[in-house]
Amino acid sequence: MSVHNSDIKRVTTHTIQELKNKGEKISALTAYDYSMAQVVDAAGVELILVGDSASNVMAGHETTLPITLDQMIYHASSVVRGVKRALVVVDLPFGSYQGNSTEALRSAIRIMKESGAHAVKMEGGLEIKESIMRILSAGVPVMGHLGLTPQSIYKFGTYAVRAKEEAEAQKLIDDAHMLESIGCFGIVLEKIPAALTKTVSESLVIPTIGIGAGPDADGQILVIHDLLGITNEFKPRFLRRYADLHKIMTEAIAHYVDDVKIRDFPNEKEAY
Numbered sequence: 001m002s003v004h005n006s007d008i009k010r011v012t013t014h015t016i017q018e019l020k021n022k023g024e025k026i027s028a029l030t031a032y033d034y035s036m037a038q039v040v041d042a043a044g045v046e047l048i049l050v051g052d053s054a055s056n057v058m059a060g061h062e063t064t065l066p067i068t069l070d071q072m073i074y075h076a077s078s079v080v081r082g083v084k085r086a087l088v089v090v091d092l093p094f095g096s097y098q099g100n101s102t103e104a105l106r107s108a109i110r111i112m113k114e115s116g117a118h119a120v121k122m123e124g125g126l127e128i129k130e131s132i133m134r135i136l137s138a139g140v141p142v143m144g145h146l147g148l149t150p151q152s153i154y155k156f157g158t159y160a161v162r163a164k165e166e167a168e169a170q171k172l173i174d175d176a177h178m179l180e181s182i183g184c185f186g187i188v189l190e191k192i193p194a195a196l197t198k199t200v201s202e203s204l205v206i207p208t209i210g211i212g213a214g215p216d217a218d219g220q221i222l223v224i225h226d227l228l229g230i231t232n233e234f235k236p237r238f239l240r241r242y243a244d245l246h247k248i249m250t251e252a253i254a255h256y257v258d259d260v261k262i263r264d265f266p267n268e269k270e271a272y
């Protein structure tokens with residue numbers, strides 16, 4: 001091995017800030033396992049999110065609510081082992097931080113200690129301010145998440161665009177400034193009008209990372225299985241599919257089945 005981990009310049013929360021300062025857009029994607037994290041990291045993505053979307057994509061649940069802190073730690077530790085360069089951020093799952101700030105701090109510390117990740121992400125604004133402050137005080141970088149917050153789906157009822165109304169837009173702007181003022185290093189903005197993303201991103205020092213939030217966020221994030229076209233049914237307007245792996249994987253597997261059936265696999269060269 002000529003290249004050791006220590007030879008690679010790691011992305012930190014400061015690197016992410018410098019990208020915004022330079023006017024360079026930030027690329028982010030999710031990953032939930034070691035093999036996918038290796039590919040995503042080596043392809044040059046700066047921020048890898050171990051999203052609670054693992055609840056949907058990995059476990060097949062309808063919502064992000066069922067995934068547990070232990071399960072998030074399992075996914076996060078697997079991702080960390082596959083990453084040499086990117087900043088690894090982990091979603092605090094539903095129920096692990098909304099109760100009180102002591103429980104929130106305990107959850108964040110478990111993620112940092114048991115997975116080796118570099119930061120946590122939490123959904124919400126003023127409602128969770130005390131919890132975010134406790135975690136930041138412990139030296140754990142925190143990323144905010146405003147707009148469509150899937151852990152609150154049963155409060156809102158739909159996955160429709162958020163903050164179209166003036167009052168909700170103003171609350172989002174206030175929450176974003178509050179998150180910056182207490183020391184969050186970035187904020188995910190999910191499924192809000194592009195004009196609101198522009199306003200928020202231009203008035204904040206810290207970077208915004210958008211999903212369904214238009215072109216003016218300081219960075220973009222997608223779920224990796226959506227980008228690769230593995231999730232076949234999920235086709236919201238904001239998604240661009242860069243490959244049709246669902247088709248490629250299905251054809252490859254069907255070809256294998258055929259080869260087994262016709263006794264072509266394994267052949268002499270593949271046997272001992």
Ligand SMILES: Nc1nc(=O)c2c([nH]1)NC[C@@H]1CN(c3ccc(C(=O)N[C@@H](CCC(=O)O)C(=O)O)cc3)CN21
Pocket residue numbers: 052053056057064150158159160161191222223225226231234235236237
């Ligand atoms: N595979 C996957 N990709 C994601 O981006 C994702 C997850 N799972 N799970 C957690 C959250 C949920 N997210 C979502 C969920 C639904 C829409 C959405 O636009 N759904 C409908 C429209 C619903 C409506 O307008 O009421 C759609 O067009 O598919 C967007 C983001 C984003 N996250």
Ligand SMILES: CC(C)C(=O)C(=O)O
Pocket residue numbers: 030049050051052053054091188190211221222223
């Ligand atoms: C969609 C992103 C921002 C997320 O929170 C997740 O994947 O869980």
Ligand SMILES: [Mg+2]
Pocket residue numbers: 051052053064091
């Ligand atoms: Mg999430």
